[in-house]
Amino acid sequence: MFNKLYQLLRPLVFLIDPERAHGIVIFLLKLIPFRLLTGGIATSPRLRITMWGRDFANPVGLAAGFDKKAAIIGKVFDLGFGFVEAGTVTIKPQIGNPRPRIFRDPVNRAVINRMGFPGSGVEIFKRNLREFLGDVSRSQRISSRGISSQGVSKGVLGVNIGMNKDQTDPVNDYLQLLKELGNLADYLTINISSPNTPGLRNLQEREPLRELLTAILEARARMFKNLHLPILVKLAPDLNDDQLREIADVLMGLKIDGVILTNTTLDRPDTLSPQFAAEKGGLSGSPLKQKSTQMIAKFYQLTNGQIPIIGVGGIETAQDAFEKICAGASLVQIYTGMIYQGPLIARDICRGLDEILKSHGFADIREAIGSDHRPAKGKIDTIDALYGEQPTQQTQATQQTPPYHANVKDHAQIVG
Numbered sequence: 001m002f003n004k005l006y007q008l009l010r011p012l013v014f015l016i017d018p019e020r021a022h023g024i025v026i027f028l029l030k031l032i033p034f035r036l037l038t039g040g041i042a043t044s045p046r047l048r049i050t051m052w053g054r055d056f057a058n059p060v061g062l063a064a065g066f067d068k069k070a071a072i073i074g075k076v077f078d079l080g081f082g083f084v085e086a087g088t089v090t091i092k093p094q095i096g097n098p099r100p101r102i103f104r105d106p107v108n109r110a111v112i113n114r115m116g117f118p119g120s121g122v123e124i125f126k127r128n129l130r131e132f133l134g135d136v137s138r139s140q141r142i143s144s145r146g147i148s149s150q151g152v153s154k155g156v157l158g159v160n161i162g163m164n165k166d167q168t169d170p171v172n173d174y175l176q177l178l179k180e181l182g183n184l185a186d187y188l189t190i191n192i193s194s195p196n197t198p199g200l201r202n203l204q205e206r207e208p209l210r211e212l213l214t215a216i217l218e219a220r221a222r223m224f225k226n227l228h229l230p231i232l233v234k235l236a237p238d239l240n241d242d243q244l245r246e247i248a249d250v251l252m253g254l255k256i257d258g259v260i261l262t263n264t265t266l267d268r269p270d271t272l273s274p275q276f277a278a279e280k281g282g283l284s285g286s287p288l289k290q291k292s293t294q295m296i297a298k299f300y301q302l303t304n305g306q307i308p309i310i311g312v313g314g315i316e317t318a319q320d321a322f323e324k325i326c327a328g329a330s331l332v333q334i335y336t337g338m339i340y341q342g343p344l345i346a347r348d349i350c351r352g353l354d355e356i357l358k359s360h361g362f363a364d365i366r367e368a369i370g371s372d373h374r375p376a377k378g379k380i381d382t383i384d385a386l387y388g389e390q391p392t393q394q395t396q397a398t399q400q401t402p403p404y405h406a407n408v409k410d411h412a413q414i415v416g
């Protein structure tokens, strides 16, 4: 009913400049009690998964860029999302690129953006985070986050950090952001893949990447000794096989906690209208779907599934999410899909995903992750053979950490 209404109103919404429409959506999200429509965070025993010691009620998250200022976190959970990644936040406020800087292509269900990390800086972001979190320490919060013993879903909170445009020493920006925000996030994403900040993507090269992450991981060990903070890296889809192999090597060597695949692409497929394709910036939505799924599959194979992946790019349906999970993603995120399918997309994808998992005979998501790379999809004995573990019961799976990632077990012990 609500979805039909959204589809009817969409042409009107699309008459409004995309950035202005985004502002209106944020305003409406604050106003409309979506929780009454969705019942809050969607969940089911099949959809629950524990990653990095955090309980995710479902694997569908809101991607970075939507809630740049961490202003509507609670409202995102009301839409049914299992987690939200706020940001990208930079240390200093900055205005970003001149407007207009977001463009839609409804025929291809795509968006091009060249935002350039506009935002009010880390102080306001932190104030908003604190407002959402209330006055609780991180250790208290972690133990009460995810699915509580009363079965109440609370949602997992990621924070995505990036460097200011005028920064000449990127490591310094990331270290400051880690210090400011590490204590408030369930996980931190190092964004080195947005195409709209000059020089940012160069940090994906082997040595700069190693240097940046080594500094971050050392600082984490110093600053947050007792509270393990998972560090994830968000990568671009525009990497060739050699570059991806090099990055996988570095990330495996440093035992990074996870990767997000992928950010927007600089590609311009032939199907796009010439006027839209001529806009500078990163392309997202349907035309990115295949490319990001392929990258997930490659990365999963390169790392033998040992680094958890959050899959993002062109997800609009439960089937899209399922394909990313089978390719190797443990969790998924959505941005552009919400623009085209409406605010209840997370709830709908969770419902559909639950059905799809069931129809394939998967007891839970854990069994589906990376199943494309195993000979017999969904066969428990195959999972057994691969990981050398007994299959878990549905109920156990919600409490257990995935068997495929040694670090995850460590993290669970430290945090849990």
Ligand SMILES: Cc1cc2nc3c(=O)[nH]c(=O)nc-3n(C[C@H](O)[C@H](O)[C@H](O)COP(=O)(O)O)c2cc1C
Binding pocket: 063, 064, 065, 066, 068, 087, 088, 102, 111, 113, 115, 117, 160, 191, 194, 234, 262, 263, 264, 283, 284, 285, 286, 288, 312, 313, 314, 315, 333, 334, 335, 336, 337
């Ligand atoms: C308008 C817009 C702004 C974005 N801003 C950010 C951002 O600040 N940081 C980031 O890591 N990704 C950002 N992204 C990328 C998304 O998080 C996501 O990786 C990408 O859009 C692919 O997913 P999708 O096809 O579901 O949109 C942005 C995307 C869009 C469309």
